[in-house]
Amino acid sequence: MLSPGDLILLWSPAKGDSFLVRLTPGSTQGSHLGQMKHDDIIGMEFGEIISTNKGSPFFILRPTVGEYTRRIKRQTQVIFPKDSGFIIQHLNFGPGSTVVECGTGSGGLACVFAHFVGDNGRVVSYDRREEFSRLAESNAERWGVRHRIEFKTRDIWNGFDERDADALFLDVQNPWDFIGAAHEALACGHRLGMLVPTFNQIEKALVALSDFGFVDVQVLELLMRYFKTDPRRIRPDDTMTAHTGFLIFAAKACRLPAPESSGDEPAPEVKDG
């Protein structure tokens, strides 16, 4: 039974419009098809229909983490489920993982990470901009994962506080400047991830990953295409999101392979950032 504070998705069959709503006694949800009182929804169940004051039906659906991160209050580009779903698998997240990210932005990725690490896991999220940490906190609160995330409002020019992190993700404009810091914070043999929108950034990131001896470097992009759902006219949608960003992954080696040109020197230790 739905209670005050629950997060629901109101979905209209008329237009496919939908609203992500946190049930608040006394509140009203508007739409171009009419209004719905939260008090009328409280006490109903997921899957039921609420009608607007104009008689239009909305289905009460359980929101998904993917939809939530697409709809959060934001001041930055949000992460898309196509990307975050791949990230959590390639960074090998799971219940109990400890993960570190920079920067927080609107907190979408931190919410996904917190969702999947569970109550025994922990997310540490850095951002130097106070307003982003606050916004992300509020978004994490709303999704119910605030207690799993530690927000740190500072830059990482002097590195991360963490060591032996299970995974580390950089969502910053200049990730190449922090590959050393990431190397220091990450557990050996574990994965670093990055998201960058341009090819020029890929180029710089690849050079930095090589400098710090990261291995199993992968660069990829994901494209998602929706289809129209009329069974008599199945076809791709007319337009699609053509680009969100390129994903870069690499694994931390504990020791660099000996330089090819070297003679009889010992294998160097990896730089510590």
Add this chain to the structure above:
Amino acid sequence: MLSPGDLILLWSPAKGDSFLVRLTPGSTQGSHLGQMKHDDIIGMEFGEIISTNKGSPFFILRPTVGEYTRRIKRQTQVIFPKDSGFIIQHLNFGPGSTVVECGTGSGGLACVFAHFVGDNGRVVSYDRREEFSRLAESNAERWGVRHRIEFKTRDIWNGFDERDADALFLDVQNPWDFIGAAHEALACGHRLGMLVPTFNQIEKALVALSDFGFVDVQVLELLMRYFKTDPRRIRPDDTMTAHTGFLIFAAKACRLPAPESSGDEPAPEVKDG
């Protein structure tokens, strides 16, 4: 420190070749670059280098759930991380979820689901073919999630045993035949997912979803493109996997909207499969 029974990824910088290995005392891993004794790896750490008897280095990396499901012993098409990552988000899995799937196949998707529901969650996986349940059990055992999965070796023509499942996934050739059974087993307002390779299957599935009053129906496909990682020559790989399958998602409504043609009859109850 790596111990017998641990699962590791051996990754060669020479060719990008890699092997997924479960450490077993007395065993040897072969490669075209030479052999490695498991006993030499036991006691080492992730991130370190093991050399073959011919002197070629392999890095010892922590395997990821995505890689694991790509490399399992299989007799069926496996799920790709690009697809499973989107599925777990749109089906809203997380630590503690109860999810039902049919069919088990080689168990790749069951392993991903079990990885993300954690020890407090539960996966029930149906397949009518005994050999697949056994293969999947063995693959789940190897990934360490066997205890989270209940394998049921029977068909679902008479429905699922479960009710109020958090999510349900159909990975069968004829999902349209089981939309009623899925409706019965799924919690109201929650999500059903399907993967089908052909358009003809999409067509039939969409008709069945409509018959059972499912809402928020989405059909999509994900394309993944890898890039070469030489920073001086960044470009997409020459070839790519162009198709794995189409994903179909829908939410269970508890009550069907009144048929448009109906006069003054009451809204019908949803069929129960």
Add this chain to the structure above:
Amino acid sequence: MLSPGDLILLWSPAKGDSFLVRLTPGSTQGSHLGQMKHDDIIGMEFGEIISTNKGSPFFILRPTVGEYTRRIKRQTQVIFPKDSGFIIQHLNFGPGSTVVECGTGSGGLACVFAHFVGDNGRVVSYDRREEFSRLAESNAERWGVRHRIEFKTRDIWNGFDERDADALFLDVQNPWDFIGAAHEALACGHRLGMLVPTFNQIEKALVALSDFGFVDVQVLELLMRYFKTDPRRIRPDDTMTAHTGFLIFAAKACRLPAPESSGDEPAPEVKDG
């Protein structure tokens, strides 16, 4: 030197806006950056700059056939250069070819065909709707290829007038109904092409092609992605056209292969539509 009646492309560096203009003495071209008098452009050369009355520069460029067909006056979906460029190659058009198409629509494809068959070639374009034949005539006139096209305003339920056409293209909603007519009009061993937006249409077209013994059947789609052109931030555009249509091609066989189940009967003649 540009003369009255010439077709030019006015391209603004400020916004990337552009206009396709036919020079007409006394006319004025408006834009949000100000106005340009055609009389000022007449006498200039391609590649020069004309300034608006507000001082904004527009470059005078030579329009391309691809741009022209994208910008024609239209009442129907136009053909995209990515698709028409592939069509003319797979249908093997060239100077001197005789090609037949149905339906005319806004005439975009007929203009492309007429452009490439040259003055020694011939395009016959059918449409049952008078207003489309007129619109297409006007568009062909503007591009200067009207004399190469014969517009026929009638349906093709009773077939085409032509025989031994070098190539034939069907751009209609129900191409499967006209595969027989196409077979009759096309030269043996030559190519038929179709463009359909949905998968349901592909299904029906493939069945009809098989019934009439067409061979070397190919189904494909083309996706085009534009990139931003700032050399410091090279990246795909945020959105793209995700779908125009699927292309279907097949070659006409003069004789059907003997049915597999047949005993000792002679090979059947191909149906004649």
Add this chain to the structure above:
Amino acid sequence: MLSPGDLILLWSPAKGDSFLVRLTPGSTQGSHLGQMKHDDIIGMEFGEIISTNKGSPFFILRPTVGEYTRRIKRQTQVIFPKDSGFIIQHLNFGPGSTVVECGTGSGGLACVFAHFVGDNGRVVSYDRREEFSRLAESNAERWGVRHRIEFKTRDIWNGFDERDADALFLDVQNPWDFIGAAHEALACGHRLGMLVPTFNQIEKALVALSDFGFVDVQVLELLMRYFKTDPRRIRPDDTMTAHTGFLIFAAKACRLPAPESSGDEPAPEVKDG
């Protein structure tokens, strides 16, 4: 009626295998389904069936320019029809055009260009490597367009011989080094095209285009996906070509816009390479 010297496509329904063959009295075409004598094919018609000595049928089809360029004898990467079809439209080729390209390579693009400019058009193709000019000549001979192409075996460091070309295409590793030469050879307001495989090359080309005042710069890529043609199981092929190259286009301006930082100096003339 097919004669000695004709180019035909032999297409097998059994496997979809096909051969591009120039009919030569006394010759034999082998295949894993048996052999076919050219003398048996001479005198037949396009669209008919020739049987191998083992009784397997091959259809005699008319080859297309797209297929031809994919199958030419080659020592270099060939152009794909998806790309060349877009190029000829964006460069505005047609019967009678004069076009210049560098480098010749195996001659595939020169053959496409020559096919579409017709007997009144002219293609000039530069390559500094004698063996490529010879190979391309032989390929052009076979397609029947040798007389429309002038092969020049020299580098273009000192520029092209031509002026006022209708279009110019650079298919070389370092196109940025020849943007000035291209500017000099091209007619004002007309189009330059390039094909480059890597992003690093796009970056350098964009800078050079800007230096020489080219306008309407466009960067794009084309992806082509084939589908399986069984009407009961319509689906994309499992794999596809993920990358051939990026296309870059730009139009030549006759006069550079005044530099933004300039004070009261006159608008500079464009550099002449």
